[in-house]
Amino acid sequence: MKIQSLIQQIEAKKSMLCVGLDVDLDKIPEHLLELEDPIFEFNKAIIDATQEYCVAYKPNIAFYEAYGLKGWEALKKTIDYLNTHYPEQFTIADAKRGDIGNTSSMYAKAFFEDLNFDSVTVAPYMGKDSVEPFLKFKNKHSILLGLTSNAGASDFQLTSTEGEMLFEKVIRTSTTWENSEQLMYVVGATKAEYLKTIRTILPSQFLLIPGVGAQGGSLDEVCKYGLCEETYGLLINSARGIIYASSDHDFATKARQKAKALQEQMQMYL
Numbered sequence: 165m166k167i168q169s170l171i172q173q174i175e176a177k178k179s180m181l182c183v184g185l186d187v188d189l190d191k192i193p194e195h196l197l198e199l200e201d202p203i204f205e206f207n208k209a210i211i212d213a214t215q216e217y218c219v220a221y222k223p224n225i226a227f228y229e230a231y232g233l234k235g236w237e238a239l240k241k242t243i244d245y246l247n248t249h250y251p252e253q254f255t256i257a258d259a260k261r262g263d264i265g266n267t268s269s270m271y272a273k274a275f276f277e278d279l280n281f282d283s284v285t286v287a288p289y290m291g292k293d294s295v296e297p298f299l300k301f302k303n304k305h306s307i308l309l310g311l312t313s314n315a316g317a318s319d320f321q322l323t324s325t326e327g328e329m330l331f332e333k334v335i336r337t338s339t340t341w342e343n344s345e346q347l348m349y350v351v352g353a354t355k356a357e358y359l360k361t362i363r364t365i366l367p368s369q370f371l372l373i374p375g376v377g378a379q380g381g382s383l384d385e386v387c388k389y390g391l392c393e394e395t396y397g398l399l400i401n402s403a404r405g406i407i408y409a410s411s412d413h414d415f416a417t418k419a420r421q422k423a424k425a426l427q428e429q430m431q432m433y434l
Contacts, residue, residue: 165254165282165305166303167305167370167395169252170219170220170297171254171395171396172348172384173219173253174219174396174403174434175255176397177216177217177218177219177427178219178430178431178434179217179219179349179430179431179434180219180339180396180398180399180400180414180426180428180430180434181217181218181219181220181400181402181423181427182218182219182220182221182222182225182254182256182372182399182400182401182402182427183210183211183214183220183221183222183402183403183404183406183407183423184221184222184223184258184374184401184402184404184406184407185207185210185211185214185221185223185224185226185403186202186223186227186403186404186407187203187206187223187224187226187227187228187238187318187405187407188227188278189231190310190398191408191411192206192411192415193206193410193411193412193413193415194411195273195413196312199406201232201234201237201241203228203234203235203238203242204238204241204242204245205239205282205417206407207223207242207245208242208245208253209236209415209416210406210407210415210419211242211249211250211267212416213247213416213417213419213420214293214406214420214423215250215253215422216420216424217359217420217423217424217426217427218253218423218427219253219254219399220253220254220255220256220399220401221246221253221254221255221256222256222257222258222372222402223242223243223256223257223258224258224385225239225257225258225259228271233416239279239339240279240358243279243280243281246278247280253292254282254283254287254399255280255281255282255362256283256284256307256372256399257275257279257281257283257284257285257286258284258285259271259275259276259284259285259286260270260286260287260309261284261285261286261287261389262286262287262288262289262290262294262295263290263294264290264293264294265293265296265297266297268286268294268295268297268298269297271297271298272284272297272298272300272301272304273285274295276298276301276381277433281304282303282305283304283305283306283307284298284304284306284307284394285306285307285308285309285350285372286298286306286308286309287309287335288306288309288334288338291340291369292341292342293407295308295338295341295344296342298343299341299343299344299346300343304346305346305347305348305370306346306347306348307336307339307347307348307349308335308347308350309348309349309350309358310331310334310335310349310350310351310362310364311331311350311351311355311357311358312350312351312352312370313353313354313355313374313375313381316428317352317355321334321428328332332361332362332365333359333388335349335362335365335366335428336365339365339366340414341411345347346361347369348369348371348372348399349362349366349369349370349371349372350371350372350373350374351367351371351373351390352373352374352375352381353370353373353374353376353381353382353383353386353400354375354386354389355379356381356382356385356386356389356390357369357385357389359385359386359389359390362390362391363389363392367394368392368394368397368399369395369397370394370395370397371390371397371398371399372399372401373386373390373398373399373401373421374401374403375401375424376401376402383400383426383430383433386398386400387430387433391433396434400426400430402422402423402426405422406419406422406423406426407419409421
C-alpha cells in the first residue's frame with residue numbers, strides 16, 4: 165500500500181486507529197471454541213464490527229505461532245479476508261523479525277509475498293544489513309522498533325551513547341539506510357515525552373504507537389507531540405481494550421463501541 169492511500173483513509177475516517185488482533189483462546193468467548201476455526205471466526209467478527217472506525221489491523225504473530233499449523237492457517241485466512249473485503253485497511257504483521265541478510269530476505273518474502281501484509285515490524289539490533297532486505301519490496305513498509313513501551317526499554321534504549329540516547333542513535337542512523345523512506349517506527353505511548361525529540365529526527369514518518377488504553381498511555385500526549393501536518397504520521401494501536409471488551413455473545417458489538425469511542429476521541433485532534 166502506498167502511504168498516500170493510508171493518509172486518505174485517515175482523512176476519510178477521521179481516525180488513526182489500529183486494531184491489534186492478539187487472539188488468545190483463553191480469552192475469546194467460549195461459544196466460539198465450538199467452531200472449526202475459532203481464531204479466524206473471532207477475527208472476522210471483530211474486523212466486520214470495527215473496520216468503519218479504524219485504518220489498520222495488526223495481528224501479533226506470536227498469538228498465531230503459539231497454536232502451530234492451525235494458528236498459522238487462521239492468520240492466513242485473516243489477512244486474506246482483510247485484503248479481499250477491506251483492501252483499504254493497512255495491515256501490519258507484528259513479528260519483530262531481524263537477522264542476517266539472507267534470513268531477513270526470507271522473512272520479508274513470507275510476510276510480503278506469501279501472506280501479503282503491507283508492513284512488518286523489525287528489530288534494529290543487527291543493523292542495516294538485517295533491515296534493508298525488507299526495504300527492497302515496493303510499496304511495502306518496515307516498522308522499526310524505535311522506543312518501546314515496556315519497562316525493560318530503559319535497559320538499553322534510554323542509555324546514553326556518544327552524547328545521545330541509544331534510541332535516538334538507532335532512529336537517526338536508520339534514516340541513512342537504503343530505501344529508508346519505506347521505514348515507519350514503533351514508539352510506545354508510555355514514552356510520549358520523547359515524541360518531541362523523535363519528531364526532530366522524523367518530521368513526517370509514520371509512528372506506530374502501542375500502549376494507549378490497557379497500558380496507560382495518554383492519547384492527548386501522543387497527539388500533542390506526535391501528530392504532524394504533512395502526513396498525520398500516527399497509527400495508534402489498541403488491542404485488549406477493543407477485542408476483549410466483552411467475553412459474551414455481544415463481543416463484536418462491544419468491540420465496535422470501543423473502536424467508535426476511540427475514533428471519536430481521535431477526530432478531535434484531526
